[in-house]
Structures are given as structure tokens and as C-alpha cells.
Amino acid sequence: xxxxxxxxxxxxxxxxxxxxxxxxxxxxxxxxxxxxxxxxxxxxxxxxxxxxxxxxxxxxxxxxxxxx
Numbered sequence: 001x002x003x004x005x006x007x008x009x010x011x012x013x014x015x016x017x018x019x020x021x022x023x024x025x026x027x028x029x030x031x032x033x034x035x036x037x038x039x040x041x042x043x044x045x046x047x048x049x050x051x052x053x054x055x056x057x058x059x060x061x062x063x064x065x066x067x068x
Contacts, residue, residue: 003030007039011049011068017057018065027058040066 006028011019019027021036030036044051044066051066 003028003035004039004042007036008043011040011043011066014057015068018052018054018067019058020056020061020063020065023056023058 007024010024010027021033021040024030024036024040025033028036040049040051043049049066049068051064053063054065055062056065
């Protein structure tokens with residue numbers, strides 16, 4: 001499965017909770033946060049996802065998060 005699809009699934013599975021890029025990287029065992037950031041930035045431009053500043057449902061930190 002492509003990393004982009006894994007990220008998409010990770011976010012969608014947590015709907016409506018928001019998650020940050022760091023928690024996506026940790027949750028999927030990715031090696032580069034920049035890769036997740038590129039994918040979430042692209043997903044955030046679609047009508048199915050919202051990328052905002054808010055609280056991550058996993059780490060509870062206020063930062064840039066994405067939700068489905």
C-alpha cells in the first residue's frame with residue numbers, strides 16, 4: 001500500500017478526531033515527518049479533510065492537525 005493511502009486511512013479511521021503529523025508518523029512507523037506533512041498538506045486541500053490549528057487527539061498538543 002502506498003504511504004499516501006496509509007496516511008489517508010489513518011486519518012479516516014480516527015474520524016472525526018484530528019491528528020498531527022508527528023502522531024501520524026509514530027502511528028504508521030514512518031521514518032520522515034516531512035513525508036507525512038506533504039501528504040497531509042495535499043489532503044487538506046480536498047473537501048474530505050480539514051487541516052487546521054487545533055488539539056491533536058493523540059498527543060493532546062495544540063498544533064497543525066488534520067481530520068476527516
